[in-house]
Amino acid sequence: MQQPKQPSMSWLLRYLRPVKGRLLILLILLLASTGAQLVNPQIVQRFIDTAVDNGVVSSLLVLAGIYLIFAVFNQVLTVAISYLGNDVSWRATNQLRGDLLKHCLRLDMRFHNMKTPGEMIERIDGDVTNMSNFFAMFIIKVIGSFVLLAGILSFMFTMNWPIATVMTVFTLASIGAMVFIRDLGVKSSKDERGASAALFGFIEERIAGIEDVQANGNVPYVMNRFHRAMRTVFLKGRKAWMLRVIPWNTTVVLFAIAVTVVLLLGVHYYLTKQITLGTLFLIYQYTQMLNDPIEQLGDQVQEFQKAKSGMMRSQELLANRSEIVEGNETTLPDGALGLEFDHVNFSYNPDKPVLHDITFSVRPGERLGIIGRTGSGKSSLSRVLLRLYNINSGVIRVGGTDIQELKLEALYRRVGMVTQDVQLFDGSLRDNLTLFDGSISDDYILETTGGLGLKQWIDSLPEGLDTHLKAGGASLSAGEAQLFALTRVFLTQPSLVILDEPSSRLDAATEAMLQSAVDQLMMKCTGIVIAHRLSTLEQVDHIMVLGDGKILELGEREVLAKDPSSHYAQLLITGREEDLA
C-alpha cells in the first residue's frame, strides 16, 4: 500500500508541506538505517563461512568489530529517526489542532449549542493525537519498508532468481491483501472515537457542574451514567481494536507460507549443490528480515485505520459551515452608531417564531430600554443583532449598514454586549479581561476598571492582574462576575452597547454604584438596555415592551410613564405594589 489514493487522505498531506525539509532528512536517515540493516546479515554470512572454514581469529575479530560498529550506528540512527519523526508529527498535528480550533470557534452558536467542552477536547486534541503516528511515520515507514523490501528482494535476485521470484510474488500478495482490507476497522474506529468523546464530554461537564451534582444528591446517578458511557467505550473500542489487527494477522499467515515455500526451494537447490550452506543460511536470514518491513506495513495499516477514522471526524468538523455568512463592508461611521430593525422575523426552529415583524430604530447616542417577561424574545433580539443567529427575513442596520453586508470583525469591533451568562475561564485576570489580546496595556485596563469601581477589588488580589481565576470564576461571586463582564466590554470602547440584564445579580447598593459608572461609559455610545428591573431603566430615552416576540409598545419613556393605559405604566404600578407589600 503506497499513498492511499482517495482524495480524502491526501487532504492530510497539506499539513506535511510546511515540514517537507524535515521529512526529507527523515527519509534519508531511514534509508541509511535500511542500508545498515541490509549489510548486517552479510557480515554474519562471512562470519559463518569464515568460521566453518576454520578462518583465522583475527579476521573473525574484524568482522565482529564491523558488526558492532553497524549496531551502534543503527542505534544512533534509530534515536535520530524517532526524534525527527516525532518532531514532524507534532508540528503537523499542532497545525491541524490550531486549524480545527480556529474553525470551530468561527462556527455559529447553533453548532456550539450542541457540543460540550469535553467533547471538543476529544475532537480537537484526542482525534488528532490518534492521527499523529500517521503524520510522523506513515509515509516514511511505508516508503522505508518498500525500499527495504526491494533491497532484500534484489539481493535475493542476485543469489537465486527462482527463490527471489517466489518471495516477490508472496510479498506482493501480502501487500495486496493489506490494501484490500485496509478499511476494515475504519468505521468501528470512528465509533470508538465518538464514544470516547461522549465519555470525556460527560466527565468534563459533570466536573464543571459539581456543585449542582453534589447538592442535589445526584452522585449515584452521575456514576451510573458514567458506567454506561464507559461500557459503550469498552464495547466499541474492543470491536475496533479486533478489526484493526486483522490485516496484520493476514500478512503474518501469508508470510509464514512464503518462508516455508522459499526454504523448501532453498533446500532443493542446496541438495542439488547449486548453493552453499552459508547461502542457505543467508536466504533464511533474508526471509527473516522480510518479516520486519511486512509487519511494519501491517502496523501502518493499523495506524492508517485509526488515522482515517480520526481524519473523517476532523473533516466532518471542518465541513461544518457557519450559517453566518460575512459581508465585505468594513467601515462604519465614526462615533455612536444608530440601530434599525426593519420587519425582522426570527425563529430558532421553523415553526416557533421568536421575533415577529419587529420594526424600530434608535438614533446615535440614544438609549433604548427593552422590557418583557421571560421568553418574550429580548435576549433573542440581542443575539440576532450580533449575528449569533441569522434572521429569517427583514433587515437589521447598524450605522445605516445592513449587518449582513458587514464583515463580522467590523461589527464586533464596534458593538459590544454584556450577556446574562458571564463566561469566565481558567486563566489570569488579564486574559479574562482582554480575551488574550496582548495589545491592550495594563494601564488601560486599570483605568477602565477604576472607572467601574473595581480598582479596590483588583488591588486586594494578591497578584493583581496576574491573579489566576479558577474555571467558571469559582473564586468570584456572581455579582463580581457581572462587573467583570462589563469591564470586558468597555475595554473594547464600543459605539453601540447591549446590556442584557446587567444588574440581574447585583444587590441594590452595588448596582447603584455601578449605574453611574455605566452612565459615564455609555456617554459616547448608543445603548440598548435589556432588563427585568424597572429601576435600571430610569436613564433610558425610549422604552420598548416585548411580549411573545412582538412589540407591544414603543415610545418615549416619559410619555409612556404618564399614560396610565401603557404597559410600562402598568409595570411601574406592579413594581410599586411589590414595594409596598
Add this chain to the structure above:
Amino acid sequence: MTVSRFIQRLFAHNIPLFIVNGLLWGMFHSIPLLLGLGMQWFFDRATSQSHNYLWLAVPLIFIALVRISRVGVFFWAFFKWVTYIYDIQAILRTNMLKGIMRWPGRNLPASPGEAVSRFREDVDEVVEYVESWVDFWGRFAFAVISLVIMARINWQITLVAILPLLAVTLLNNLSGNRARRYGQQNREATGRITSFIAESFGAVQALKLGQAEDHVHQRFTQLNESRRQAALKDNLFKQWMRSLNQHVLSICTGIILLMCASAMEAGRFTVGDFALFTSYLSNIAFSISLFGYMVFQHKRLKVSLDRMSILFRPGEQDRIMQFSETHLYGEPPEPPVIQKDPKERLQTLEIKGLSYSYPNSENGITDVSFAMERGKFVVITGRIGSGKSTLVRAMLGLLPTSDGSVHWNGKEVDPAAFLIPPRAAYTPQVPRLFSDSLRENIIQGSPPSEDKLARAIHLAVMEKDIEDLEKGLDTFVGPRGVMLSGGQIQRAATARMMMTESDLFIFDDLSSALDVETEKQLWERLFEERDVTCIAVSHRRAALAQADHIIVMKDGRIESEGTLSNLLATSTEMQLLWKGEASAVEEADGSLITAN
C-alpha cells in the same frame, strides 16, 4: 501510595484477567522457542550427510505450523488484552470520578478540562506500564528457557549473555529522576492544552463577541508549541534510554559471536547451534531491553500516579485503587431510590461558628451562627461580596470550612454527606444544566413519576415555557443549558430541586434572572404548599417581605438579624439595601462608591 503498592493493587483488582493475559502472552512470546529449535533441527539435518528432501522438509513444515498457530494465540491473547485495557481504564476512572465527587464543591485542584487530561493521558500511562507487565511473564519465561537451552549447548557463552541484564537494570535505575521530570513536563503541557480547549469552548460566546478568535488561536499555538517541546524531550530521553540498552546488548552479542566462532573452530559448536543462538539472542536482547525499560517506566509512573492522586482529597489518595464495581461486562443497575427516614425529619437546623476564607483572598465568612425551625422562611441578604453565597455553600459543605459545625435536630452532621436529598436540596446562584433533555435534567435519573414531575414544574412556574418549547420536556437543552434563557435555566434548576421533595430547600438568589411577576408567582406557589422550610439568598423585596427571619451579611459576618420591621428600625445596612432596592438610581451618589 508507592508505585509498587499501586501496581500490586491494580493487578489484584482483576486477578483472573491479569493471569489469563499473562498466560496467553506468555504462550505467544514463548512460541519463538519452538521456531529456534526448529531452525536448529533443520540446519543440523542440512549439515548432516543424509540428503533426503522430505527428511529436510519436515522441520520447515513444523515451523510453518508453529507460525500459523501463533496467529491464533495472538487473536485470543489480543482479545483478552483489549478487555484488560478497558478494565484498567474503567476502575481508575471510576475511582477518580468518585474521588472528585467527594471534594467540597468547586474547590477542585484542577480545572475540569485539565482533569480530563488526567482521565486520559495518565490512565493511558498506567495501561502502558501494565502492558509491559503482561508481556513480562512470557518474555521472562522465554529468556529463562532459552538461556537453559543455550547453557546446555555452551554455558560460558550463556553466562556472557546474562551480564547485560545487570548493566541495563542499573542504567535505567539511575535515569529515574530525569525520566520523571520530563514525563511530568510533558503531562503538564498536555493538561494545559485540554484545559484551554475546554475553557475556550465553555466561553465561546464571549470569545466570539469579543472577536477573540485570533487571539485564542495565537495562544493555542503557543501552548501547542511548548507541548511539542516537552513531548519531544520526553520522547527523546525515552528513546535514548532504550538505545543505551540496545548498545549494551549489541556489545554483548558481538562478544558472544566471537566466543561462538572460537567454539566452532574447536568443533564444539555446530552451524545449527549458531542458528539457534542468533535466533534466541536477538529475542533475549529484546526481552532484556524490555526489562530495563520497565524499570524506567516504573520510575516514571510516579508522575502519573501523583497526577491522578491529586484528584482525591488529602488523606484519601489511597482510594484510587479501592475496590469498585465497574459494570463493564453488564448493564449497570439503576441508581438506588432515595428513601426518607422519618427519624431524620427536620425539626431544627443550627449553624454554629461557621468560618471560611477563600485562598489568596480576604473574602470569606467569619464565625457565622444562626438557627431555624421547620416551616420557616429565612432570607440571607447583604451587598455584593458580603458573603451570602459563601455562607450557603459553606453550610452545605460545598466549601471546606475552617471552623464551625452544622446541627440537624440537635445532632452534629457532616453537611457534605448529610445535607443532600431527601433532607436538603439546593439551587446555586448560577445553576448548571447538563447537555441532556430537559426532562432528564429535572428528574436526574429518579424513578419516573409524572405526578411528581408535574408538581415540580408547577412549583417552578415552568409549565408555560415547556408548552412553548418545540419538543416540550424532551427539548435538548445544550451544554450548560444554553438553549434555554437565563430565567428558564434558573427555573429548570428549581424544578430539579423541587423534584427531590426534600425537607429543606435552599435558593441561592433564585430570583435574579426572573421578572417580577414570575418571581411573585413562584413564591406564592411555594408558600401554598404546607410545611415548606426554606433558606433563600436574596436582596429582593418579594423575598424579604415574606421572610420569617432575615440575616444581614456584611464583610463576611452577620451584621444584624431579625424580622423585617425590626431590622428596618435598627440596621442601617438593611435600610440601605431596602431603600436601594426601591430606587437604586437615586442612591447612586459618590458616597456609596467610596463606602464600598
